[in-house]
Amino acid sequence: MSRKSKYSLLAVALVALAACGSTSDTTQAPGKGKLTYLGKESIPKDKAEMVFQQTCMACHATGVGPVILGRDLPPEAIKLFVRHGNRAMPAFTEAMIDNETLDRVAEMVSKSKAPATQAAQ
Ligand code: HEC
Structure with missing residues (x-):
């Protein structure tokens, strides 16, 4: 491949990238563009809260597991x-x-009191 054709390929790629960029300004297709993070203050500092949100809620707030919040379930169970x-x-x-963390x-x-998040229907 000659040097010249390499550069023209690069130019095509750049144009394609630029085109992508301009559409993502207005629309954000899922899986494209920036991730939306919750505010810093939503990251729990407490270990038990972190386990609860990151581990338990991964299933129990998504419909994978049953709702466990607001049901007065005994801690031992x-x-x-x-x-x-x-x-x-x-x-x-x-x-x-x-x-200790599990106790908490x-x-x-x-x-x-009640489910923090409802499973998507
Ligand atoms: C990988 C997914 C997953 C994770 C992670 C998970 N669970 Fe579960 N959990 C389930 C499923 C599924 C069931 C229902 C099991 C069954 O009865 O078949 C369940 C059942 C339960 C039950 C009994 C509820 C009932 O109504 O019978 C409790 C209590 C519970 N989980 C607590 C927790 C806690 C606390 C955590 C975090 C430490 C957690 N689970 C993490 C999937 C998960």
């Missing part, structure tokens, strides 16, 4: 589920969630 799993619910060992997660779930 919640801990049994977490340590032993049940059918599609995986078990979490102490290496994954230590006892169970308490949090037990005392919660």
Whole structure:
């Protein structure tokens, strides 16, 4: 391939990129463009809260698992589920969630008022 044709290919690529750029200014197709992050203040500083949001809610706020918030579930039962799993619910060992954190997660779930997020219908 000659030097010249290499450059013209590059030019075509640049034009194509520029075209993409101009459309993404107005529309943001899913999977394209920037990710939208929640505000910094929404990142939990507390370990139990982080486990709860990142681990439990990954299934329990998405419809993968049943709603567990606002149901007055006893903390002991919640801990049994977490340590032993049940059918599609995986078990979490102490290496994954230590006892102290699990106590607090169970308490949090037990005392919660209502689902923080509804599963998408
Ligand atoms: C990979 C997905 C997944 C994750 C992560 C997960 N769960 Fe579950 N969970 C499930 C599913 C699915 C069920 C329903 C199991 C069944 O009965 O078949 C369930 C059931 C439960 C139940 C019993 C609810 C009921 O009505 O029977 C509790 C309590 C529970 N999970 C708590 C938790 C907690 C606390 C965490 C975080 C430490 C968590 N789960 C993480 C999927 C998950």
